[in-house]
Amino acid sequence: MDKTREKMKRMLEEKEVSAILALRRNHGHPTPFLFTKAEELKDWVADEANRYPLTKLLIKIARKHQSDVIGIIVRGCEERSLVELLKNFQLRQGKVKAIGIACSQELANRCRCDQPFPSQVEEGQVAKPATDFSDLEEIEKLTEEDRFQYWMSQFGKCIKCYGCRNICPACFCPTCTLEDANLIKPGGMPPEIPIFHLHKAYHMADRCIDCGLCEEACPMGIPVRRLYRRVKKSVKDLFGYIPGEKEDEKGPLEFLGDGSYELPGAGK
Amino acid sequence: MNYETVLTTCTYCGCGCGLLLEVLDGEVVGTLPQKDHVINEGGACIKGWNAHEFIYHEGRLKHPLIRKDNSFKEASWEEALEVVVTCLKKIKEENGPDSIAGLTSARCTNEENYVFQKWMRAVIGTNNVDHCARL
């Protein structure tokens, strides 16, 4: 990762960016940190096991320092989230500079990532995309009743920590459906299932960048990512839309529509 | 421009989840669960996720208050401690030390909590001490 470190150093020294958001080794733990001086970069790490929603953290920083150009270290998923955030005006065009790093094949396989690399990679081997949908197939081959039983038993574990939403690098709304008392009864444990998780799943349909942070953040081990992956897959199959792929393409389920009148399937 | 995340331990319950407090320009703006912590492994409950909120909360108590005519009035520490001492003394004399109980906070340090229980046992003379985080 020395080449990337050199590049970051150069960017900071030449004032191309005023700071770089990345992970720093802090008391032995990788934690998010905003590098502003070149000499701080010796503590920079590209940790694979501990991913944080850096792009989401960037929103807070960028809102406060609107005139600064901020660099950010991105993996494939983080770059997709960056595109989504720029598309939805949460970050400003030209005020963010992405520095790509590639994921190892091991991480790509573990994440079942279909694009484990950003558009530009400074160094290293780019991992092959994993086209593994066995997690979804495992559920789809169950009968309807078993599927329902499976999901209800999973959702029943929910402790309503909102962790899946809080960590999601594609979620940014100031008012959230999940906190709407008219839709979901406030209080109670577990929350109203399955509606609580389905609301989020529907929202993720044309937004999910498939980073898997939600599942990692779930203290109860609910496989929420499978839900989001499934709806993401439907949107891809039906409309050919992949969230985070192109910056000028709007999601097919945008509230007012993108003006395209093409309907999915055979004239339905 | 200064942003860092500070490793800390959740103050809400006895589990001791690892949290990261996001500090932007000297102000705490958010919480993240620590990914490589042995206890929470990157997860947190709803209280942990909002652990930064009480820091700048407007409802936070900053001065001692004394109840006068059914409303709270700001008071100095001398006045407040005076009231506490006279009231506790009176109660202890009239009803015995076990009519008093002490409840401490998880937002204090271990040492403060130790001192408090010691004070309850040695000065007041009761074992009625509890803690808000004893789940």
Add this chain to the structure above:
Amino acid sequence: MCSGRISPHFILKAFQEGADGVLVAGCHIGECHYGKGNYITAKRMVVMKELIQFIGLSPTRLRLEWIATSEGNKFAQVVSHFTEEITQLGPSPLRPKRIAKFKPGQEVVGAIGIR
């Protein structure tokens, strides 16, 4: 009211309250008073169907039909046909009485985490 006003959240809410089926009816494609309201409904419905099918609710419980104001007969037909279909399917598993049957922790498939 435009069928584009039917947020997927309303449909989910209906299912959560124990509805056996949800019928969404709107103006025909191309006749939208607001331009593109029913196009977005059509798009949403297919995704919704796939989602409820994935969690184990029959997608037949959700139906989208284009019925204009003047098509009283069609409306009657669609409703009776839909009711018949739903009757055959039986009550929704999300009815409060039936939902009590499903207890957390009865796992069919082991969870695969990425950790």
